[in-house]
Amino acid sequence: xxxxxxxxxxxxxxxxxxxxxxxxxxxxxxxxxxxxxxxxxxxxxxxxxxxxxxxxxxxxxxxxxxxxxxxxxxxxxxxxxxxxxxxxxxxxxxxxxxxxxxxxxxxxxxxxxxxxxxxxxxxxxxxxxxxxxxxxxxxxxxxxxxxxxxxxxxxxxxxxxxxxxxxxxxxxxxxxxxxxxxxxxxxxxxxxxxxxxxxxxxxxxxxxxxxxxxxxxxxxxxxxxxxxxxxxxxxxxxxxxxxxxxxxxxxxxxxxxxxxxxxxxxxxxxxxxxxxxxxxxxxxxxxxxxxxxxxxxxxxxxxxxxxxxxxxxxxxxxxxxxxxxxxxxxxxxxxxxxxxxxxxxxxxxxxxxxxxxxxxxxxxxxxxxxxxxxxxxxxxxxxxxxxxxxxxxxxxxxxxxxxxxxxxxxxxxxxxxxxxxxxxxxxxxxxxxxxxxxxxxxxxxxxxxxxxxxxxxxxxxxxxxxxxxxxxxxxxxxxxxxxxxxxxxxxxxxxxxxxxxxxxxxxxxxxxxxxxxxxxxxxxxxxxxxxxxxxxxxxxxxxxxxxxxxx
Amino acid sequence: xxxxxxxxxxxxxxxxxxxxxxxxxxxxxxxxxxxxxxxxxxxxxxxxxxxxxxxxxxxxxxxxxxxxxxxxxxxxxxxxxxxxxxxxxxxxxxxxxxxxxxxxxxxxxxxxxxxxxxxxxxxxxxxxxxxxxxxxxxxxxxxxxxxxxxxxxxxxxxxxxxxxxxxxxxxxxxxxxxxxxxxxxxxxxxxxxxxxxxxxxxxxxxxxxxxxxxxxxxxxxxxxxxxxxxxxxxxxxxxxxxxxxxxxxxxxxxxxxxxxxxxxxxxxxxxxxxxxxxxxxxxxxxxxxxxxxxxxxxxxxxxxxxxxxxxxxxxxxxxxxxx
Numbered sequence: 008x009x010x011x012x013x014x015x016x017x018x019x020x021x022x023x024x025x026x027x028x029x030x031x032x033x034x035x036x037x038x039x040x041x042x043x044x045x046x047x048x049x050x051x052x053x054x055x056x057x058x059x060x061x062x063x064x065x066x067x068x069x070x071x072x073x074x075x076x077x078x079x080x081x082x083x084x085x086x087x088x089x090x091x092x093x094x095x096x097x098x099x100x101x102x103x104x105x106x107x108x109x110x111x112x113x114x115x116x117x118x119x120x121x122x123x124x125x126x127x128x129x130x131x132x133x134x135x136x137x138x139x140x141x142x143x144x145x146x147x148x149x150x151x152x153x154x155x156x157x158x159x160x161x162x163x164x165x166x167x168x169x170x171x172x173x174x175x176x177x178x179x180x181x182x183x184x185x186x187x188x189x190x191x192x193x194x195x196x197x198x199x200x201x202x203x204x205x206x207x208x209x210x211x212x213x214x215x216x217x218x219x220x221x222x223x224x225x226x227x228x229x230x231x232x233x234x235x236x237x238x239x240x241x242x243x244x245x246x247x248x249x250x251x252x253x254x255x256x257x258x259x260x261x262x263x264x265x266x267x268x269x270x271x272x273x274x275x276x277x278x279x280x281x282x283x284x285x286x287x288x289x290x291x292x293x294x295x296x297x298x299x300x301x302x303x304x305x306x307x308x309x310x311x312x313x314x315x316x317x318x319x320x321x322x323x324x325x326x327x328x329x330x331x332x333x334x335x336x337x338x339x340x341x342x343x344x345x346x347x348x349x350x351x352x353x354x355x356x357x358x359x360x361x362x363x364x365x366x367x368x369x370x371x372x373x374x375x376x377x378x379x380x381x382x383x384x385x386x387x388x389x390x391x392x393x394x395x396x397x398x399x400x401x402x403x404x405x406x407x408x409x410x411x412x413x414x415x416x417x418x419x420x421x422x423x424x425x426x427x428x429x430x431x432x433x434x435x436x437x438x439x440x441x442x443x444x445x446x447x448x449x450x451x452x453x454x455x456x457x458x459x460x461x462x463x464x465x466x467x468x469x470x471x472x473x474x475x476x477x478x479x480x481x482x483x484x485x486x487x488x489x490x491x492x493x494x495x496x497x498x499x500x501x502x503x504x505x506x507x508x509x510x511x512x513x514x515x516x517x518x519x520x521x522x523x524x525x526x527x528x529x530x531x532x533x534x535x536x537x538x539x540x541x542x543x544x545x546x547x548x549x550x551x552x553x554x555x556x557x558x
Numbered sequence: 559x560x561x562x563x564x565x566x567x568x569x570x571x572x573x574x575x576x577x578x579x580x581x582x583x584x585x586x587x588x589x590x591x592x593x594x595x596x597x598x599x600x601x602x603x604x605x606x607x608x609x610x611x612x613x614x615x616x617x618x619x620x621x622x623x624x625x626x627x628x629x630x631x632x633x634x635x636x637x638x639x640x641x642x643x644x645x646x647x648x649x650x651x652x653x654x655x656x657x658x659x660x661x662x663x664x665x666x667x668x669x670x671x672x673x674x675x676x677x678x679x680x681x682x683x684x685x686x687x688x689x690x691x692x693x694x695x696x697x698x699x700x701x702x703x704x705x706x707x708x709x710x711x712x713x714x715x716x717x718x719x720x721x722x723x724x725x726x727x728x729x730x731x732x733x734x735x736x737x738x739x740x741x742x743x744x745x746x747x748x749x750x751x752x753x754x755x756x757x758x759x760x761x762x763x764x765x766x767x768x769x770x771x772x773x774x775x776x777x778x779x780x781x782x783x784x785x786x787x788x789x790x791x792x793x794x795x796x797x798x799x800x801x802x803x804x805x806x807x808x809x810x811x812x813x814x815x816x817x818x819x820x821x822x823x824x825x826x827x828x829x830x831x832x833x834x835x836x837x838x839x840x841x842x843x844x845x846x847x848x849x850x851x852x853x854x855x856x857x858x859x860x861x862x863x864x865x866x867x868x869x870x871x872x873x874x875x876x877x878x879x880x881x
Contacts, residue, residue, distance in 0.1 A: 465786060
């Protein structure tokens with residue numbers, strides 16, 4: 008019925024009223040690649056319109072925005088056909104932003120029209136002082152000193168970072184750093200803003216600040232690439248799904264409900280309550296209304312099963328301090344086969360806890376560790392011995408891939424420890440992690456999911472049965488997070504136990520058995536996610552909608 | 559007896575060969591630590607003398623120190639090293655910086671000495687020390703020969719290595735002062751005023767921003783290798799030997815990691831109009847203060863004293879006097 012009343016806008020048919028962005032017949036092939044990464048027939052954005060670009064990792068979202076902000080072809084030329092003739096018989100294409108043809112306009116000029124905020128604040132901030140970072144763009148434009156000061160003040164006010172101006176950028180949290188990067192973009196006074204997964208690498212509080220900002224600037228032309236669909240919807244007018252380098256649909260926000268299946272099929276994260284709203288034929292996907300309607304209809308939703316083990320496999324207690332300042336002072340236990348999630352604000356001591364347990368903390372810090380794994384006291388053991396019982400996979404897991412091929416990577420630990428049965432055990436690990444087909448490949452050339460599996464297999468081949476993962480969900484889309492959850496689940500069934508640091512509340516609610524929250528280095532909460540999310544908001548961790556739907 | 563002698567010769571030979579490599583690495587990993595390296599390679603806000611100086615003055619300091627060390631006798635380089643090291647106490651968190659500077663100087667000196675001592679040709683040692691009689695300390699077995707050159711350790715070789723090291727240490731300490739007390743933006747401003755092309759200065763800026771991250775990345779990669787069993791069967795004495803393969807193993811993944819990040823750096827800079835014009839304007843002007851004039855005075859005095867030293871025969875020439 009709804010399908011009859013609503014007009015579903017088919018791919019590539021939304022027309023801009025007054026063009027902020029327009030693209031036609033755009034094809035881009037990265038250098039060295041056989042197939043185009045992006046093929047767009049037409050695409051446009053009106054003045055003042057906010058468009059969400061959705062799609063799983065590698066679908067072509069970033070390529071599309073890079074064709075708009077001029078990064079393609081000005082920084083990465085590839086075989087882009089912006090404004091050029093014919094590939095596979097297609098007509099030449101064009102991208103323009105506020106009447107500036109992207110290909111023929113210098114990037115410096117484009118940067119005053121399009122502002123781009125990237126995913127990782129660590130690598131996009133160039134300066135050591137926050138104020139210098141904000142002034143960097145206007146200084147490049149050779150503006151008079153008074154105007155630079157005016158723009159910096161304006162950007163600082165809009166982004167709400169006045170209190171951060173005197174800080175060194177390396178002392179800022181991810182969320183604070185992202186807001187400094189945002190102010191730096193605003194200082195260019197662009198007419199359209201591109202946000203390329205701006206909250207993927209930051210904590211919930213930092214994410215909240217970014218969304219607050221989006222609320223404040225509603226009405227400005229924006230392109231937002233974001234995985235957190237439910238959070239971003241209030242700020243956008245239109246949703247574009249990109250999959251396999253093509254625009255699959257391009258619909259008004261109001262018509263999203265008719266396209267949920269396509270989104271799910273494309274691996275995009277769709278909150279549960281959207282699906283329930285559609286099932287109940289609701290015209291809106293508002294959480295409170297969906298919850299009310301579920302109650303009214305007496306529909307009981309399935310709650311994720313939790314497995315709380317009575318057998319403790321790891322007890323870790325760490326006290327780490329830098330001079331007088333205590334960075335972490337907490338005790339965490341992990342039960343047999345459990346997935347324990349460790350959450351908290353940036354700087355709460357989560358990563359420090361994991362590193363101290365492994366013996367990775369810097370010599371300058373004072374640390375006192377108690378570590379018992381499967382009845383073996385490892386408190387005084389060195390890193391090598393601890394690694395036999397506990398495996399640690401850092402957030403930047405590529406840094407652990409040091410061998411020429413996957414097989415050598417997986418067998419590394421066994422060979423170094425002089426295990427005689429290393430060949431058969433390597434085979435077993437390759438089998439468990441589904442890596443047999445790529446055993447001869449260089450680990451660094453594999454896909455992200457495969458690289459992560461190699462890193463995990465390499466860490467676990469020592470025989471460790473407890474795994475500590477540091478922010479494995481950071482910067483990952485729904486598809487990759489669910490893949491990770493599947494891998495963890497499979498290993499848990501084989502008897503492995505997990506302690507996972509994450510900012511992703513939904514991941515925790517869907518998959519974890521226990522939720523532990525650290526605040527200022529102290530453990531302030533240890534419960535199942537079903538009870539833990541009642542109070543998590545106090546510590547800067549908003550409960551996920553999946554929890555609220557059932558609460 | 560012969561077997562004992564063979565074992566002894568080989569054991570001592572390997573110990574001496576590896577001493578100059580392992581001791582600096584041990585110092586770097588154990589005493590300085592990777593966070594220590596981060597501290598001496600990144601900017602930290604401060605109020606003392608060096609922080610008040612114009613970056614141009616600090617660049618000039620580096621050049622003057624290099625010049626003095628290059629044109630004068632080795633012990634003047636040593637004096638400059640000691641003086642510069644002493645001024646580290648005046649930096650922010652001075653005691654720690656002084657200790658880090660001391661370890662770094664020691665590691666550099668040992669590394670430089672051991673690189674030069676066995677491989678400096680006798681003809682140079684003869685000329686430098688006005689003698690044809692060198693005092694041998696150790697002769698390595700023939701299999702230590704490299705491309706036909708047979709290394710031998712002599713007392714004069716060690717002296718010579720130490721003399722050269724005193725020049726490196728002073729230059730490194732002066733360069734680190736610039737890095738620790740100036741932001742990349744300040745240096746960019748200064749070099750831009752000196753008409754250095756912006757793309758060249760940008761390379762410096764990116765390096766300044768990236769180097770502290772390199773240490774962090776190496777630390778993770780190295781520790782994970784230990785966790786995975788590198789040196790697991792070694793005892794506490796021989797474990798240090800595994801630092802070398804650990805550091806080598808970290809090179810490729812760290813480079814790949816940094817190159818992936820470099821893409822973002824390029825996008826971040828260029829989408830904010832970097833290189834839009836051959837020059838830039840600045841929010842804050844950098845001016846010369848009284849501290850700069852004081853430092854310039856000290857540098858001029860240093861150069862003048864060097865010239866006097868050369869006139870007195872303490873110049874840096876082969877066949878020089880003074881040792």
